[in-house]
Amino acid sequence: MRNLSKFILPLLCAAMLLVPALPVPEFWITQLNYIGLYALVALGLVVLTGVAGLTSFGQAAFVGVGAYTTAWLTTAMQVSPWLALLVGVALAVLVALVLGVLTLRMSGHYLPLATICWGLALNYTMANMEFLGKYDGILGVPALSIGDMSLASGRSMYVLIWVTALGAAIAVMHLLDSRPGRAIRALKNGTTMAEAMGISTFRYKMVAFVLAAVLAALSGWLFAHFQRTVNPSPFSLAKGIEFLFMAVVGGVGHVWGAFTGAAVVKLLEDQLQVILPALIGSSGNFETIVFGLVLIGVLKYVPDGLWTFVKRLLPAQQRERDWVGAAPLPSRSKPVAGEVLLDVNKVRKQFGGLVAVNDISFTIRAGDIMGLIGPNGAGKSTTFNLVSGVLGLTSGQVNFRGRNVAGWSSRQIAQAGMSRTFQHVKMIPEMTVLENVALGGYLRTSSGTLKAMLRLDREEERRLFAEAEAQLQRIGMADKLHELAGNLALGPQRLMEIARALCTDPSLLLLDEPAAGLRLKEKQALADVLRQLKSEGLSILLVEHDMDFVMGLVDHITVMEFGTKLISGTPAQVQASPEVRAAYLGTEH
Numbered sequence: 322m323r324n325l326s327k328f329i330l331p332l333l334c335a336a337m338l339l340v341p342a343l344p345v346p347e348f349w350i351t352q353l354n355y356i357g358l359y360a361l362v363a364l365g366l367v368v369l370t371g372v373a374g375l376t377s378f379g380q381a382a383f384v385g386v387g388a389y390t391t392a393w394l395t396t397a398m399q400v401s402p403w404l405a406l407l408v409g410v411a412l413a414v415l416v417a418l419v420l421g422v423l424t425l426r427m428s429g430h431y432l433p434l435a436t437i438c439w440g441l442a443l444n445y446t447m448a449n450m451e452f453l454g455k456y457d458g459i460l461g462v463p464a465l466s467i468g469d470m471s472l473a474s475g476r477s478m479y480v481l482i483w484v485t486a487l488g489a490a491i492a493v494m495h496l497l498d499s500r501p502g503r504a505i506r507a508l509k510n511g512t513t514m515a516e517a518m519g520i521s522t523f524r525y526k527m528v529a530f531v532l533a534a535v536l537a538a539l540s541g542w543l544f545a546h547f548q549r550t551v552n553p554s555p556f557s558l559a560k561g562i563e564f565l566f567m568a569v570v571g572g573v574g575h576v577w578g579a580f581t582g583a584a585v586v587k588l589l590e591d592q593l594q595v596i597l598p599a600l601i602g603s604s605g606n607f608e609t610i611v612f613g614l615v616l617i618g619v620l621k622y623v624p625d626g627l628w629t630f631v632k633r634l635l636p637a638q639q640r641e642r643d644w645v646g647a648a649p650l651p652s653r654s655k656p657v658a659g660e661v662l663l664d665v666n667k668v669r670k671q672f673g674g675l676v677a678v679n680d681i682s683f684t685i686r687a688g689d690i691m692g693l694i695g696p697n698g699a700g701k702s703t704t705f706n707l708v709s710g711v712l713g714l715t716s717g718q719v720n721f722r723g724r725n726v727a728g729w730s731s732r733q734i735a736q737a738g739m740s741r742t743f744q745h746v747k748m749i750p751e752m753t754v755l756e757n758v759a760l761g762g763y764l765r766t767s768s769g770t771l772k773a774m775l776r777l778d779r780e781e782e783r784r785l786f787a788e789a790e791a792q793l794q795r796i797g798m799a800d801k802l803h804e805l806a807g808n809l810a811l812g813p814q815r816l817m818e819i820a821r822a823l824c825t826d827p828s829l830l831l832l833d834e835p836a837a838g839l840r841l842k843e844k845q846a847l848a849d850v851l852r853q854l855k856s857e858g859l860s861i862l863l864v865e866h867d868m869d870f871v872m873g874l875v876d877h878i879t880v881m882e883f884g885t886k887l888i889s890g891t892p893a894q895v896q897a898s899p900e901v902r903a904a905y906l907g908t909e910h
């Protein structure tokens with residue numbers, strides 16, 4: 322993608338914008354205008370559905386909001402179309418915010434179903450309003466003009482449509498390669514990891530939703546002034562499904578997939594509307610049948626969409642290492658060695674009648690590694706989740722650096738200075754190792770969506786990547802910066818998670834079974850990294866199954882059994898304890 326933006330993209334954009342100056346027939350100018358308009362809507366779906374994982378069938382309704390707002394304001398109220406654009410976009414933002422608050426917390430199939438509902442509702446509203454002309458719509462929408470220059474012709478609208486569509490595509494590319502963009506990319510793989518890095522997942526679902534709505538409304542505004550008339554049918558649920566179809570066929574995970582899909586669907590539709598009725602011998606929308614078959618074929622054989630064929634031909638290029646010498650990110654005050662960092666006091670968790678954690682207490686001092694061990698079902702993970710804010714406590718206190726953080730969300734816990742890894746690695750496989758680690762620096766940076774889209778966040782990004790690289794160097798993975806995280810073996814993936822946690826500048830590192838599933842050599846590499854971190858003064862809480870791994874590493878151990886604390890002490894004390902042998906190692910040892 323970066324390579325595209327550097328060399329090929331400017332050339333392609335220039336070529337596209339030159340088209341109206343060439344002797345291209347009017348028919349093709351019109352076709353390209355529709356492709357640009359559709360691509361704008363599909364681009365929103367790339368962000369919303371492809372990247373953030375939120376399926377919407379209702380985008381056509383937002384196109385309608387933009388189109389009807391300008392049509393009504395410019396005809397009935399004689400408002401300038403440019404002012405009507407602002408009103409239309411503002412209205413789309415407002416509608417998206419209201420719908421987003423109502424529906425974006427839904428999961429599974431409920432969200433797509435909700436988009437169908439509001440897609441239908443908005444469309445029926447447009448079609449039944451007297452002042453909007455009901456099903457006849459609004460005629461006589463004025464042509465746009467810039468100063469004295471009229472944009473009444475298809476050729477002049479072409480320039481505006483394509484400048485908007487390509488500009489939006491570039492802005493979205495910028496966004497996806499930025500702090501908020503990485504947060505949006507993290508949404509698809511569940512919310513747990515992103516929240517643990519301090520990211521408000523709801524906020525970024527909303528950002529993706531509003532952005533998609535704005536792009537659709539922008540398309541609607543252009544559409545109204547290009548067609549010079551609006552009526553409800555282009556903003557129906559069927560059209561909403563077609564927009565999703567375009568994005569999926571083109572490649573819903575790729576910015577240029579939106580353009581590929583819009584072009585393929587528009588051109589195919591036109592050809593099929595001529596060919597199929599002639600073949601079948603009667604008129605009808607037979608192209609829909611072909612579209613259904615194409616969709617099945619694409620989903621089965623090219624799930625990433627047709628754009629991947631083009632993408633494969635383009636040379637891949639690594640991110641330019643332009644962050645050398647960047648200023649360090651802000652960091653938090655370091656705890657004094659020996660200071661009580663974490664004081665877990667009689668924490669309890671009940672699941673119905675089951676007491677999973679029964680009044681457990683332990684402390685961790687700055688600079689210590691503490692191991693929490695116990696047989697299966699002992700309550701280690703539950704304790705870990707109580708400390709890290711994933712689960713709420715039934716009773717008890719968790720004091721971290723002098724503050725009672727019991728009941729705080731994992732986002733607040735991250736903010737307070739505890740950072741965690743996961744028993745089952747949680748990462749974004751299609752992002753590089755460096756980008757995954759940079760997610761950890763989210764709370765230490767501040768660039769927002771608009772700043773990122775306008776590329777005004779570069780200095781902060783340099784600082785962030787310098788920090789991410791430093792953390793990867795710290796754990797010995799500096800040679801893997803640009804590798805895709807999904808291509809790593811489990812051992813390096815776990816180390817990458819530790820680097821991501823370190824990137825948050827934690828006072829306490831929480832590791833959930835970091836050695837699980839690792840081969841001996843990988844375990845040794847992990848133990849070396851943890852020893853090195855301890856020598857640097859970092860404090861660690863380690864939940865682990867592997868006794869050998871823990872014994873050689875930690876300063877203190879708390880052993881749990883059936884939710885209660887069996888013993889707490891040094892590794893030697895724990896190893897000598899007959900209770901531990903009985904409960905954990907088995908009496909025959």
Ligand SMILES: Nc1ncnc2c1ncn2[C@@H]1O[C@H](COP(=O)(O)OP(=O)(O)OP(=O)(O)O)[C@@H](O)[C@H]1O
Nearest residue numbers: 672675677695696697698699700701702703704866
């Ligand atoms: N969400 C839940 N709802 C009901 N019971 C639960 C829930 N989570 C854990 N438990 C129960 O609480 C007890 C402690 O589980 P926990 O996962 O904390 O143990 P563990 O020591 O981490 O075990 P393992 O090493 O197998 O992961 C178990 O009996 C488990 O079945």
